[in-house]
Amino acid sequence: MRIDLHTHSxxxxxxxxxxxxxxxxxxxxxxxxxxxxHDTTRGHAEALAALPEGLTLVTGAELSCRLDGVSMxxxxxxxxxxxxxLLAERELVRDDRVPRAQGMIAKLNxxxxxxxxxxxxxxxxxxxxxxxxxxxxxxxxxxxPTVNDAFTLDWLADGGRAHMQKHETDPFEALRLVKGAGxxxxxxxxAASKRGRTVPEAAIxxxxxxxxxxxxxxxxxxxxxxxxxxxxxxxxxxxxxTGSSDYHGSRKTCVLGEFMTDPEVYGEIxxxxxxxxxxxxxxxxx
Numbered sequence: 001m002r003i004d005l006h007t008h009s010x011x012x013x014x015x016x017x018x019x020x021x022x023x024x025x026x027x028x029x030x031x032x033x034x035x036x037x038h039d040t041t042r043g044h045a046e047a048l049a050a051l052p053e054g055l056t057l058v059t060g061a062e063l064s065c066r067l068d069g070v071s072m073x074x075x076x077x078x079x080x081x082x083x084x085x086l087l088a089e090r091e092l093v094r095d096d097r098v099p100r101a102q103g104m105i106a107k108l109n110x111x112x113x114x115x116x117x118x119x120x121x122x123x124x125x126x127x128x129x130x131x132x133x134x135x136x137x138x139x140x141x142x143x144x145p146t147v148n149d150a151f152t153l154d155w156l157a158d159g160g161r162a163h164m165q166k167h168e169t170d171p172f173e174a175l176r177l178v179k180g181a182g183x184x185x186x187x188x189x190x191a192a193s194k195r196g197r198t199v200p201e202a203a204i205x206x207x208x209x210x211x212x213x214x215x216x217x218x219x220x221x222x223x224x225x226x227x228x229x230x231x232x233x234x235x236x237x238x239x240x241x242t243g244s245s246d247y248h249g250s251r252k253t254c255v256l257g258e259f260m261t262d263p264e265v266y267g268e269i270x271x272x273x274x275x276x277x278x279x280x281x282x283x284x285x286x
Contacts, residue, residue, distance in 0.1 A: 001031040001032060001064055001263045002029055002030045002031050002032070002033060002255050002257055002260055003030070003032040003033075003076070003133070003260050003262075003263060003265070003266045004025070004032070004033050004034070004244055004245050004247070004256055004261070005032075005033075005034040005036070005058060005060075005077070005186075005216075005242050005243075005244045005258055005260075005261050005266070005269075006028055006034060006036050006075060006188065006216065006219075006242075006244030006245060006246045006247075007021060007025075007033055007034065007035055007036060007064075007128075007244075007245060007246070007247040007248075007256070008035075008037050008038070008246075008247065008248045009035060009037055009038055009043045009047070009249075010043070010125055010126065010127050010132075011035075011037040011038075011042045011043030011046075011121045011126070011127055011128070012038040012039070012040055012043075012062075012127050012128045012130065013038060013124075013127060013128070013130045013131075013132040013248060013251065014037070014083075014127075014247070014249045014251065015248065015249030015250045016249040017043075017046065018035060018043035018044070018046040018047035018050070019046050019047065019049070019050035021033075021035065021043075021047065021247075021249075022035075022050055022051050022052060022057065022281070023050060023052060024056055024256060025257075026052040026054060026222075026257055026281070028056045028255075028256050028257055029257070030055060030256060030257055031054070031055065031056065032055070032056045032057075032058060032060070032232045032266060032278065033055060033056075033057060034057075034058035034059075034060045034063055034075075034077060034244075035047050035058075035059060035060065036060040036062045036075055036076075036077075037061060037062065037127075037128070037283040038061070038062050038064065038128055038130060039061060039062070039064055039090045039093045039094045039097075039128060039284075040061060040090065040094055040128050041059065041061055041081040041090075042058075042126075044059050044081070045108035045201055048279055051279065051280075051281035051282070052281045054281060055091060055280075055281045056245060056278045056279065056280045056281065057278065057279045057281070058077055058078060058112060058269075058270075058278050059077075059078060059081070059091065059276055059279070060075060060076055060077040060078065060079075060183075060223055061075075061076050061079075062075055062076075062188060062271060063076055063093070063169060063174050063178075064093050064166070064167075064168045064169065064190050065168050065169045065170065065171040065174050066165075066168035066169070066170070066171075066172050067170070067199050068199075068203070069197075069237065070196075070197045070198065070199050071090065071168060071197075072171060072187065072188075072190070072198075072199055073187075073188040073189070074169075074171060074174050074175075074178070074185055074186070074187060074188065075185070075186040075187075075188045075216065076145065076174075076178045076183045076184070076185055077180075077183055077184045077186070077241075077269055077273060078182070078183055078184060078269070078270070078273030078275055078276040078277065078278070079178055079181035079183025079184075079273075079275040079276060080181045080182050080183075080275035080276060081181075081276070083180065083181035083182070083275065083285070085177055085180060086177040086178065086180065086181040086183075087183075089169055089173075089174075092109055092167055092234055093166070093167050093168065093169060094127070094128050096167040097128055097129050097130060097166055097231060098167045099127060100164050100165070100166040101117075101120060101129045101130070101133070101134060102117055103164045104131075104134055104156065104162050104163065104164050105120065105134065107119065107161065107162040107163075107164070108134070108138070108155075108162045111161060113138060113139065113141065113143045113155075113162075113238070114141060115137045115141065116137075119137045119140070120133050120134055120137050123136050123137055123140075125220035130149075130250050131151070131156050132147060132251050134150070134156060134247065135147040135150035135151065135155075135156055136251065138150045138155065138156075143155075147251055147252065148252075148253075151195070157196055158193070158196035158197065159196065171187075171207060171208050172206075172207070175207065175210050175211050175212060176211075179211055181190075181275045182273060182275025182276070183271050183273060183275050183276075184213045184214075184269050184273050185211070185212055185213050185214075186212075186213055186214040186215060186216055186240065186269075187204065187207065187212060187214070187215045187216065188216045188219075188246075189216055189219045189221050189222065189246065190215050190216065190230065191196060191221075191222055191226045191229070191230060192219065192221035192222065194221055195221065197242050201233055204233065205237055207237065208237040208239055211220060212239065213238075213239065213240055213269070213272060214234070214239045214240030214241060214242055214265070214269075215230060215233070215234055215239050215242070216239065216242045216243070216244055217230040217231055217234065217241045217242065217243060218241075218242070218243025218244070218259035218260070218261075219243070219244060219246060219259055220246065220253075220254045220258060221246075222257070236239070240265050240268060240269065241262070241265060242261045242265060242269075243259035243260050243261050243262075244259055244260070244261065245257060245258040245259055252280065
């Protein structure tokens with residue numbers, strides 16, 4: 001089985017619609033794909049309606065968290081999307097994205113980059129507005145050559161000149177909410193230092209004690225030495241090891257299935273989940 005447990009659509013900051021995403025996943029030979037848009041499940045219905053035969057969809061979301069001033073992301077799988085406490089927290093995080101983006105645009109204007117809110121809204125479309133949309137605006141204006149070049153201290157990276165914080169959930173509270181909704185929690189790209197500061201291993205150990213199910217080890221932002229180190233940490237802490245592409249369509253260079261999850265780990269994730277279940281495709285809308 002070929003299993004990719006971390007992808008994004010236009011429901012957040014990807015460039016493929018949920019329907020196009022699942023069709024592409026089937027076309028490249030994936031057997032299982034997780035749709036994990038940032039702090040939202042709005043893309044799930046469209047993905048399910050278009051799900052091709054032979055492809056299974058794992059519903060999920062990537063939750064924005066912050067621990068001791070360090071931003072981190074929690075992949076939540078197979079939770080009940082209508083569970084009221086987790087739903088309320090996702091909406092709180094999502095609603096704070098608009099004033100945050102507007103504040104970052106004001107900072108960029110002060111730095112001489114003529115980004116407008118209307119431009120960012122056009123790029124985001126129906127998705128939850130985020131830094132990748134602002135980064136795309138900077139590329140359109142010729143301020144930076146690529147989206148990745150916008151995520152530096154000169155511009156949008158954590159602590160950068162135009163950065164602003166948004167509401168982010170305490171990860172221990174996120175774990176409680178995900179578990180309360182019957183879901184499974186995996187720490188996304190925990191050692192992606194090119195994105196900014198990362199949480200220490202001691203904190204990952206505390207999260208493991210609090211119910212963290214796994215860590216995303218095989219990821220484009222982890223070099224081979226880092227992946228080996230994280231595998232050792234996962235074994236020490238009794239955590240599941242996942243691998244994923246973190247696919248965002250044309251907004252990033254990663255491709256579907258670039259990294260994948262072992263079928264036995266996937267099986268354990270589905271066994272632990274009680275809030276929702278993987279959905280096998282039945283042909284989907286064309």
